[in-house]
Amino acid sequence: MRGQMVGSKQIFPGLHLDAESLCDLLATEKVSMTAGVPTIWFAILEHLDQDPAAYDLSALDLMLVGGAPAPPAMIDAFDTRPGLNVVHAWGMTETSPLGSVSHIGPRHDELDAEGRLALRAKQGRMSPFVEIRARGAEGLIPWDDTTTGELEVRGPWIASSYYRSEQGAESFTDDGWFRTGDIVNIDTDGYIDIKDRAKDVIKSGGEWISSLALENALMGHPDITEAAVIGVSHPEWVERPLAIIATGGTSAPSLEAIREYLAPHFADWWLPDAIEVVAETPRTSARKFDQLALREQFADYALPVAD
Numbered sequence: 001m002r003g004q005m006v007g008s009k010q011i012f013p014g015l016h017l018d019a020e021s022l023c024d025l026l027a028t029e030k031v032s033m034t035a036g037v038p039t040i041w042f043a044i045l046e047h048l049d050q051d052p053a054a055y056d057l058s059a060l061d062l063m064l065v066g067g068a069p070a071p072p073a074m075i076d077a078f079d080t081r082p083g084l085n086v087v088h089a090w091g092m093t094e095t096s097p098l099g100s101v102s103h104i105g106p107r108h109d110e111l112d113a114e115g116r117l118a119l120r121a122k123q124g125r126m127s128p129f130v131e132i133r134a135r136g137a138e139g140l141i142p143w144d145d146t147t148t149g150e151l152e153v154r155g156p157w158i159a160s161s162y163y164r165s166e167q168g169a170e171s172f173t174d175d176g177w178f179r180t181g182d183i184v185n186i187d188t189d190g191y192i193d194i195k196d197r198a199k200d201v202i203k204s205g206g207e208w209i210s211s212l213a214l215e216n217a218l219m220g221h222p223d224i225t226e227a228a229v230i231g232v233s234h235p236e237w238v239e240r241p242l243a244i245i246a247t248g249g250t251s252a253p254s255l256e257a258i259r260e261y262l263a264p265h266f267a268d269w270w271l272p273d274a275i276e277v278v279a280e281t282p283r284t285s286a287r288k289f290d291q292l293a294l295r296e297q298f299a300d301y302a303l304p305v306a307d
Helices: 002-006 019-028 038-050 072-080 113-120 211-218 255-265 291-297
Strands: 033-036 062-065 086-091 098-101 131-136 149-154 178-186 192-197 202-204 207-209 226-234 238-246 274-277
Touching: 019 038, 038 062, 038 072, 062 072, 072 086, 072 113, 086 113, 131 178, 192 211, 202 226, 211 226, 211 238, 211 255, 226 291, 255 274
Parallel strands: 033 062, 062 086, 238 274
Antiparallel strands: 086 098, 131 149, 149 178, 178 192, 202 207, 202 238, 226 238
16 A cells, blocks of 8 residues: 555566566566565565576665564574565454564664574564554563464554454453454563464473474574474374475485474473475465464374383
8 A cells, every 4th residue: 555655666566476487577566565474475585596697676765574473593694695675574364464573673782693584583663553462361461482372463553353253352351452363572672572372382292383483493493494383183192293295306304303403492391292295285375384284184194102
């Protein structure tokens, strides 16, 4: 809408969302700002790596990523290889649609490269006039960058109900906040960090495991091109993590290698109990990883029996 208001040229790729078509469109139309989901940008990054000089993307100032949290490894790869600026944003149809943007401000000048990357991988601070809070099992959570809860938002353009429909009434609180379904923590500066979708959290032995955190870490592995993590049934722990990976044709790392790769960043009980290698993970119409399809595909998955 803003592009229309200021008379900007707008480019729509239509059905052609393969990396080659998108790169050609970005270059020939001299696109200065673009937006997409992480799976699209991963495909573009892989395509650019094959021939870095094939496309002139010098006009491209900003690549917004949203729809799903972007792994820090992807943001860093765009910085260091094609030299493109990836900015994280968050929003939903119910937020009309932009909710937050992850900009680094002057207060973060003293952060080192690792700290700046970690901040850029968050979903950022809310747009003006949009309020946020998050609710855990014991009520509203503190903004301590650690405690997690479901994100709730309200504001002048945030939905307060669904039009002529009683369905979805549970998505709105009695005092007028929209329950997003995103599990987050919030830091002292108000930056939100999405840890998972409420429906995708893996419930293991009474504790929560973030499938999203594991996926983002796995996407940083040099031999893994795609990664999804789902919970599968376990007779003792209710659910345990199953990692589903694609390697782009290279040999797949073993379960032991994957657990060793993840071990420095997660508790031992978070690590996947098994891996499955697929040619490509299923996608939704928005090109996100289709967690529902994966849960249906592996509904009867039998985990290996531990000693």
